[in-house]
Amino acid sequence: MGGLCKLIPFKGGSVMTRKIRVVHYLNQFFGQIGGEDKAGMHPMDRAGHVGPGMAFAAALKDQAEIVGTVICGDTYFGENMDTATKEVLDLIAKYEPDLVIAGPAFNAGRYGTACGAVCAAVAEKLQIPVVTGMYHENPGVDMFRKRIHIVETSDSAAGMRQAVPKMAKLALKLAQGEPTDAAVDGYLTRGIRKNYFAKERGSARAVEMLVRKLGGQEFTTEYPMPQFDRVDPSPAVRDMSKARIALVTSGGIVPKGNPDHIESSSASKYGKYDLDGIDVLTAASHQTAHGGYDPVYANDNPNRVLPVDVMRDLERAGAIGELHRYYYATVGNGTSVANAKKYAAAIAKELVEAEVQGVILTST
Amino acid sequence: MVKEIERAGIPVVHMCTVVPISLTVGANRIVPTVAIPHPLGNPALAPDEEKQLRRRLVERALAALQTEVEGQVVFEK
Numbered sequence: 345m346g347g348l349c350k351l352i353p354f355k356g357g358s359v360m361t362r363k364i365r366v367v368h369y370l371n372q373f374f375g376q377i378g379g380e381d382k383a384g385m386h387p388m389d390r391a392g393h394v395g396p397g398m399a400f401a402a403a404l405k406d407q408a409e410i411v412g413t414v415i416c417g418d419t420y421f422g423e424n425m426d427t428a429t430k431e432v433l434d435l436i437a438k439y440e441p442d443l444v445i446a447g448p449a450f451n452a453g454r455y456g457t458a459c460g461a462v463c464a465a466v467a468e469k470l471q472i473p474v475v476t477g478m479y480h481e482n483p484g485v486d487m488f489r490k491r492i493h494i495v496e497t498s499d500s501a502a503g504m505r506q507a508v509p510k511m512a513k514l515a516l517k518l519a520q521g522e523p524t525d526a527a528v529d530g531y532l533t534r535g536i537r538k539n540y541f542a543k544e545r546g547s548a549r550a551v552e553m554l555v556r557k558l559g560g561q562e563f564t565t566e567y568p569m570p571q572f573d574r575v576d577p578s579p580a581v582r583d584m585s586k587a588r589i590a591l592v593t594s595g596g597i598v599p600k601g602n603p604d605h606i607e608s609s610s611a612s613k614y615g616k617y618d619l620d621g622i623d624v625l626t627a628a629s630h631q632t633a634h635g636g637y638d639p640v641y642a643n644d645n646p647n648r649v650l651p652v653d654v655m656r657d658l659e660r661a662g663a664i665g666e667l668h669r670y671y672y673a674t675v676g677n678g679t680s681v682a683n684a685k686k687y688a689a690a691i692a693k694e695l696v697e698a699e700v701q702g703v704i705l706t707s708t
Numbered sequence: 709m710v711k712e713i714e715r716a717g718i719p720v721v722h723m724c725t726v727v728p729i730s731l732t733v734g735a736n737r738i739v740p741t742v743a744i745p746h747p748l749g750n751p752a753l754a755p756d757e758e759k760q761l762r763r764r765l766v767e768r769a770l771a772a773l774q775t776e777v778e779g780q781v782v783f784e785k
Contacts, residue, residue: 648749688712
């Protein structure tokens with residue numbers, strides 16, 4: 345259909361239509377390179393579509409074509425965001441795309457951050473439409489929602505079949521310069537106000553809304569309040585040499601064998617573990633239960649995530665009063681914000697009762 | 709997690725590698741670390757050098773806990 349394809353001036357004055365050129369961004373997993381052991385891979389590109397790109401190719405039908413796929417390891421991207429963004433951008437630009445699709449990343453934090461950063465860079469530097477997809481709690485959402493279109497997806501790849509058609513449809517709309525709407529197209533609101541003429545004036549709409557509210561009926565606000573959840577910094581520790589300091593981690597360090605069976609992703613619990621008499625964590629005593637990063641380094645030397653060895657040295661040297669007897673751990677991998685809040689509130693209550701004066705929280 | 713503990717009135721220092729995520733989530737005291745799979749270590753170093761690296765990072769975290777902050781601060785040094 346001509347209206348949905350780019351019109352390209354053709355030699356001789358006539359026009360020919362050509363398909364919209366799409367580049368797809370994927371991480372090492374969806375790019376079919378490998379799992380966490382490959383998460384350190386540098387960006388690379390492949391002609392055509394890869395992995396979920398096949399579903400996108402089907403959804404984009406004859407209107408657009410995935411001409412290339414750029415794949416980058418999540419850990420490489422997360423640890424080198426500026427360099428990686430530039431490298432990925434260069435690989436994408438090589439294909440002279442009209443449109444870039446990234447992900448979907450669901451609730452994968454590093455992947456979502458990468459998809460958001462890539463899309464934002466493409467939109468800014470190449471000035472072409474971009475679409476990605478994420479679960480609303482993905483940290484990439486708050487980082488990039490104002491700059492790019494992020495289609496809301498479920499929290500896991502089980503939602504791929506629902507996500508792809510929504511993302512493809514929005515991508516085609518954007519590529520054609522058609523108007524979009526967050527509610528209709530299923531993307532997360534970007535905080536952009538659009539002017540339009542309403543049927544009723546503001547006062548009438550407000551009264552109608554109020555009547556509905558008083559009547560216990562549903563109503564839709566025209567101006568949702570932003571949800572800022574900021575916590576004021578607590579006062580600093582006055583005398584570190586007398587302070588009791590606790591270690592907490594979302595990096596999944598648990599005693600060997602993972603006695604509480606903390607799940608490797610979407611953890612349903614946290615653990616509280618005794619450090620009494622433990623001077624250093626070893627490969628024999630502790631391990632990680634986390635399934636969202638390559639566990640080799642943490643299993644080899646768990647102090648790389650939970651620095652018990654150094655805390656004991658500092659305790660002996662009198663730099664801190666004491667290391668709190670217990671440490672707390674959960675797995676921060678696809679864990680819902682609601683659960684993380686719940687675990688941390690319970691942990692905080694115990695830390696207050698134990699008169700802990702400062703906390704070092706390590707994340708992977 | 710950082711916020712909920714801080715909300716209880718205890719200062720928290722967040723040691724993490726992907727600082728933009730920590731800033732987005734709302735940690736107030738942040739110490740950037742080495743790498744995602746080994747935030748407080750570097751397997752490429754000799755064991756004693758690696759431990760010294762870890763000690764420097766933890767000391768920076770303790771310094772952050774002893775610093776009054778108004779908003780979010782990334783303790784780069």
